[in-house]
Amino acid sequence: MQISVNDIKKRYGRKEVLKNVSFSASGGECIGILGKNGCGKSTLISVLAGILRGDAGQFLIDENDVLKEERIRHEKVAYVPQGTPIIEELSAKDNLSMWYGQDDLKKQLESGFLKVLGIDSFLNVMVNKMSLGMKKRLSIGCAINNNPKVLLLDEPTAALDLKCKEAVYAYLKAFRENGGILILATHDIYEISMCSKCYLLKEGILEEYTYNNDMTDLMNRL
Amino acid sequence: MSTGTYFYGQLKRIVKLFPGIFTLSLVFALVIGVAGVLNARHTDYNKVTSKYNIGFLCGYDDALLSMGLQFIGSIDDTQLIVNTFQYDTEEAGFDALHNNEIKVLVVIPDGFMDALMYSDDSPVVKLYAASQKGITTVIMEEVINIFSDDMVYTEAGLYSLQDDMKDTSLSEEEKTKLNDKLFIAYMNALLSRGLLTEIEHIGLGDGMSFMAFFFCGIVLFYTVMLSFCSISFFLDSHTEFFMIARSKGVRPSSQIFTEYTCFFLANLICSLFTLFCVYVLFAANMVGIEEFSVDLFPRFMRFSGYFILVLIELSSFTFLLFEVMKGIINKFLLSFLVLIGFSFLSGYFYPRSFLPETARTIGEYLPTGVAYNVLSSGVTGVFNAKNMLMLITYTVLFLLIAVYARRVRIERGID
Numbered sequence: 001m002q003i004s005v006n007d008i009k010k011r012y013g014r015k016e017v018l019k020n021v022s023f024s025a026s027g028g029e030c031i032g033i034l035g036k037n038g039c040g041k042s043t044l045i046s047v048l049a050g051i052l053r054g055d056a057g058q059f060l061i062d063e064n065d066v067l068k069e070e071r072i073r074h075e076k077v078a079y080v081p082q083g084t085p086i087i088e089e090l091s092a093k094d095n096l097s098m099w100y101g102q103d104d105l106k107k108q109l110e111s112g113f114l115k116v117l118g119i120d121s122f123l124n125v126m127v128n129k130m131s132l133g134m135k136k137r138l139s140i141g142c143a144i145n146n147n148p149k150v151l152l153l154d155e156p157t158a159a160l161d162l163k164c165k166e167a168v169y170a171y172l173k174a175f176r177e178n179g180g181i182l183i184l185a186t187h188d189i190y191e192i193s194m195c196s197k198c199y200l201l202k203e204g205i206l207e208e209y210t211y212n213n214d215m216t217d218l219m220n221r222l
Numbered sequence: 223m224s225t226g227t228y229f230y231g232q233l234k235r236i237v238k239l240f241p242g243i244f245t246l247s248l249v250f251a252l253v254i255g256v257a258g259v260l261n262a263r264h265t266d267y268n269k270v271t272s273k274y275n276i277g278f279l280c281g282y283d284d285a286l287l288s289m290g291l292q293f294i295g296s297i298d299d300t301q302l303i304v305n306t307f308q309y310d311t312e313e314a315g316f317d318a319l320h321n322n323e324i325k326v327l328v329v330i331p332d333g334f335m336d337a338l339m340y341s342d343d344s345p346v347v348k349l350y351a352a353s354q355k356g357i358t359t360v361i362m363e364e365v366i367n368i369f370s371d372d373m374v375y376t377e378a379g380l381y382s383l384q385d386d387m388k389d390t391s392l393s394e395e396e397k398t399k400l401n402d403k404l405f406i407a408y409m410n411a412l413l414s415r416g417l418l419t420e421i422e423h424i425g426l427g428d429g430m431s432f433m434a435f436f437f438c439g440i441v442l443f444y445t446v447m448l449s450f451c452s453i454s455f456f457l458d459s460h461t462e463f464f465m466i467a468r469s470k471g472v473r474p475s476s477q478i479f480t481e482y483t484c485f486f487l488a489n490l491i492c493s494l495f496t497l498f499c500v501y502v503l504f505a506a507n508m509v510g511i512e513e514f515s516v517d518l519f520p521r522f523m524r525f526s527g528y529f530i531l532v533l534i535e536l537s538s539f540t541f542l543l544f545e546v547m548k549g550i551i552n553k554f555l556l557s558f559l560v561l562i563g564f565s566f567l568s569g570y571f572y573p574r575s576f577l578p579e580t581a582r583t584i585g586e587y588l589p590t591g592v593a594y595n596v597l598s599s600g601v602t603g604v605f606n607a608k609n610m611l612m613l614i615t616y617t618v619l620f621l622l623i624a625v626y627a628r629r630v631r632i633e634r635g636i637d
Binding site for chain 1: 223227228230231234235238239454460461462463465466467468469470471632633
């Protein structure tokens with residue numbers, strides 16, 4: 001599988017947030033989008049997820065522009081926003097029921113990605129009684145209901161403890177091993193080191209960046 | 223995720239919240255119901271009068287003048303619209319006018335009665351009105367005219383009689399007796415004036431009996447405030463959830479439609495239960511309104527039908543308020559204030575016909591005012607197509623704006 005993001009543009013009023021943003025990736029790759037706060041990382045992820053309408057550009061998955069073909073995008077792309085996109089008054093199971101069919105949910109909980117995320121251990125807990133880590137894992141679990149090929153994550157492990165991070169990373173690793181493509185907007189050093197390709201987003205321009213464990217260099221480039 | 227599963231999730235959510243919503247709505251209905259009934263029972267609106275305070279500044283040497291003033295405030299039908307106050311000095315009269323103790327000050331100049339006697343129209347009564355031109359001035363002028371007419375006719379009659387008796391051989395004593403006789407005849411005529419008409423106050427408020435007006439006002443206020451009982455539905459809704467749903471193909475329009483449906487259903491169940499309780503009280507004759515005194519069941523059903531239409535509109539209005547006020551500090555307080563203001567202008571607390579013209583016009587076209595018009599049609603049975611059309615237009619408009627607001631909220635990540 002191949003994805004190609006071509007010349008994505010996005011403007012808020014006079015401010016051009018994304019200027020001809022382009023990159024590509026193959027199955028199993030992890031793309032890291034780096035940049036300081038407010039540089040447009042979340043905007044880029046939102047445009048690719050179809051939440052925001054870009055002013056121009058393409059997001060090709062195997063030659064299909066999923067920005068135009070919504071049906072294919074819903075099948076192949078999953079998006080996990082920064083917060084917790086789940087319903088507080090319901091249990092984990094109730095939330096998952098909104099996204100999965102009954103049989104599929106059972107299967108995923110027994111041996112699928114939901115098991116990898118450890119959601120089976122808090123299935124009947126109400127969301128408003130959950131820790132942030134549980135909520136985050138549940139959010140990812142809800143987002144990946146369609147067995148996506150491309151996963152868009154906006155700071156997926158921000159504010160999580162090490163144990164929760166481990167569960168999330170285990171899932172991300174398994175996802176890549178199954179040929180999925182990860183696109184991460186992140187500030188986390190471990191996540192950056194996980195990426196096969198990194199890009200720096202600065203003043204709307206995306207440029208390739210090779211992270212060589214030098215934080216000072218990264219700080220200077222941001 | 224499909225619109226169906228999104229709806230299922232929202233429905234499940236409102237079901238979980240429903241016990242709290244229902245309890246809160248019952249408590250609220252009980253509080254305003256009891257307050258409304260107590261208020262209505264302890265207020266006899268047929269006895270409530272709206273009177274103007276009128277001040278007179280004049281000398282009281284003339285018996286006729288004093289008597290005429292007394293008539294205006296006590297015996298004549300004008301007693302129903304005026305309270306009279308008498309002042310000895312100009313300063314006292316104008317002070318009262320400035321202090322809003324009286325609406326108008328009538329200054330009767332010296333020599334006024336003599337001028338009447340000799341048909342001289344030079345000294346005129348001056349009327350100082352505290353307010354702007356309009357109903358007060360006109361009514362007061364009418365009152366003065368009544369007073370003047372009484373005086374003029376009485377004085378003119380006596381004067382004519384005296385004139386006719388000049389050349390007669392009658393003694394002064396006989397002349398005085400005849401004068402007194404005529405004067406008493408005038409007085410009797412004046413006293414009997416009040417008996418010519420019998421006034422019955424039906425007590426209407428915006429075309430309904432006062433009790434029906436009260437009933438409508440309470441029901442509408444309850445409906446508006448019912449949304450606050452469902453506030454928990456809006457408290458924990460995160461924009462991220464709408465974003466992820468959008469990314470899975472549930473458009474803002476589908477999100478709003480399904481959420482509104484759940485919100486409306488919760489409001490509907492709560493309010494129908496309350497209406498059922500009200501019906502039981504009506505049927506048991508514990509409370510009631512004139513309009514439903516016969517054929518209670520069909521009329522109450524008609525009212526309930528109109529009520530559901532009103533609920534659809536008011537729910538869409540409050541839904542929109544809670545949707546657009548996301549991200550605003552004290553958004554619920556702001557929504558509450560908006561709704562209270564709208565309710566007042568729309569005549570929920572006080573008949574709209576009592577409000578100033580501008581407020582009345584605004585109130586009539588506000589969404590809450592249109593709801594009032596439609597619900598009062600449910601009481602009177604008079605169908606008004608214009609109101610119904612406005613109700614539908616408002617509902618559609620509110621939901622469309624809510625969809626737009628949701629789209630903006632998703633795109634900007636407002637939470």
